[in-house]
Amino acid sequence: MKSFFHKILAFTLSFAVLFSTTAFAADMHFCCDKLVDLAVFGKAKTCMDKKQDIETPSKKCSFGQMDCCNNQTLVKQGDHNLKTVSFELDANNIVFLQTFFYTYINLFEGLELKTVPFINYDPPWIERDILALHETYLI
Template sequence: MRRFFLKILSVFLTAVVLFTTTSFTANMHFCCEKLVSLSVTGEAKSCDEKLQNPENTSNKCTLGQKDCCSSDNFVNKGSDELQKVSFELDSLTFTFLKAFIYSYINLFEGLEENVVPFKNYKPPLIQKDLLVLHETFLI
């Protein structure tokens, strides 16, 4: 489960780095305050006169009006400056890490084996039930 979580986290972080460093533009076309067309690769298609609804008699907004439709651009500028992290170890930190890793690994050593000390022990054969013979019962 931990490996699966780490893989998901690494893919997510890779996608975040890719998204923040990549530049792209999205073109959007709105008619009657509704998104009609969205394009990332080129210009968004404008609304056609064919799509106009003849039953719409309100004066608010129709697809045929030129001032009702609008185009909008979304620009994401990627950054070229990535912060590189330097990791320097001095001798005390390296010694501490080495001791910590060694003790952590040896902490779980031998836990896979389930040692049963009385594995080869055979119980004695009981001739008579002594509790019933002496009439001692736990209540």
């Protein structure tokens, strides 16, 4: 249960770092205070292609009028002030890494080739149980 919570915590923290460092922009097009189009990675399409109702002489907002439509852009800036870690390899670190990888790779090599020298011999035959004869029992 503890490892499950650790995995969830690690996932949420990595998602938080990813979300805080990325930048994106959302472009929105409103007509008559209603959202018509939303584009995250591009430009929102306007409502120019919709026909304006010419027969109504009232000044109510209708689709196609330019004074009722507006575009809004929401920009989220990414944070680029992350601490970078430098890792320098000196001679001691290189020797340690070479030995570590060499021993780890050779750790499992040849396990199937090891033979048991007494595999062909039978265990000794016991005529009598000596512990039972001497009445010696392990408690």
